[in-house]
Amino acid sequence: MDILLTGLINLIVFVLGASIGSFLNVVIYRIPAGLSLLYPPSRCPHCLTRLGPFENVPLSGWLWLRGRCKHCHAPISMRYPLVEAATGLLFLGVLWNASTPVEMVGYWALLSWLVALALIDLDTLTLPNGLTQSGLVVGLGFQIAQAWGQGWNSAAVSRSLMGGIVGAVLGLWLLDIIALLGSLALGQTAMGAGDSKLAALMGAWLGWKYLLLAGFIACALGAFVGGGAIALGWLDRRQPMPFGPFLAIAAGLTALWGETILSAYLNLFFPVL
Structure with missing residues (x-):
């Protein structure tokens, strides 16, 4: 039971970190460009089509799309899922070390x-x-x-x-x-x-x-x-x-x-x- 609970907590923290990483991708792209962080909603940088709910899911969205926009088929940078994964791992690192x-x-x-x-x-x-x-x-x-x-x-x-x-x-x-x-x-x-x-x-x-x-x-x-x-x-x-x-x-x-x-x-x- 303890192992299952620990594994569940780790999973929740990783998903939380990956979700924050997804938002950080928006921050990294939009702040230097002088764009709002809230509007417009997430969209393909090539065809500007708004992303659907499943396309916005951290990590799995990129894998589900196979690294390409569903609408214009332009490649989506691999850095997006890497930032999400890295942030998830960093959150786990803090969980394991914080007092x-x-x-x-x-x-x-x-x-x-x-x-x-x-x-x-x-x-x-x-x-x-x-x-x-x-x-x-x-x-x-x-x-x-x-x-x-x-x-x-x-x-x-x-x-x-x-x-x-x-x-x-x-x-x-x-x-x-x-x-x-x-x-x-x-x-x-x-x-x-x-x-x-x-x-x-x-x-x-x-x-x-x-x-x-x-x-x-x-x-x-x-x-x-x-x-x-x-x-x-x-x-x-x-x-x-x-x-x-x-x-x-x-x-x-x-x-x-x-x-x-x-x-x-x-x-x-x-x-x-």
Whole structure:
């Protein structure tokens, strides 16, 4: 019975995540295009025919259509079901690692923002202010909810909120400094303003300590992937590369396993402590 219940809960959470991923596909496409998220309803981007109920079902809709529009038979990008599946798996990851219901729901929201921002940056080399600013505000709300969930205490709430504010300010300053040093070293703009705003969002959710960890992971990933792409000739040294996806991946890893990563690092390099 326990196995069946666990399996049912996992299935429900995966379906919830895939459904959120379906909405994120709309966000990723429409916000950079300046379109409403609510109107018109989901439609084929080629023939603009409104999709039916079964065509809108996450994952199975794409499989049922065999990756093509039912009406004009134009191919439907495989990224749509991949985003839905990935979001479902991320929701499961949070379910398995979250210590409280508030943390679980909060990190579901954080990862949803990160998925949308990462893919928008990958597509357009921009990080929309509407998403970074709203994510920052919700992150500060998450800090309040976390403290409140552990028993209402004004001092604890103030402390938690201040931790989010300090993390946001540190994220903004840290990425601005990195961007300035990178621009001086390369002789051209190294990062867009959106990257520092995304880092501020991360700081609001994660706090200053885990923001520093996420920033280190993002820089390491960016240097490794960017250096490898340049060495292989896939990327020109002067060609812009979006940094938002690396920040998003690092923030996701930190949200899920930040304490484990930090403990392993401290035990490796500072065993006495």
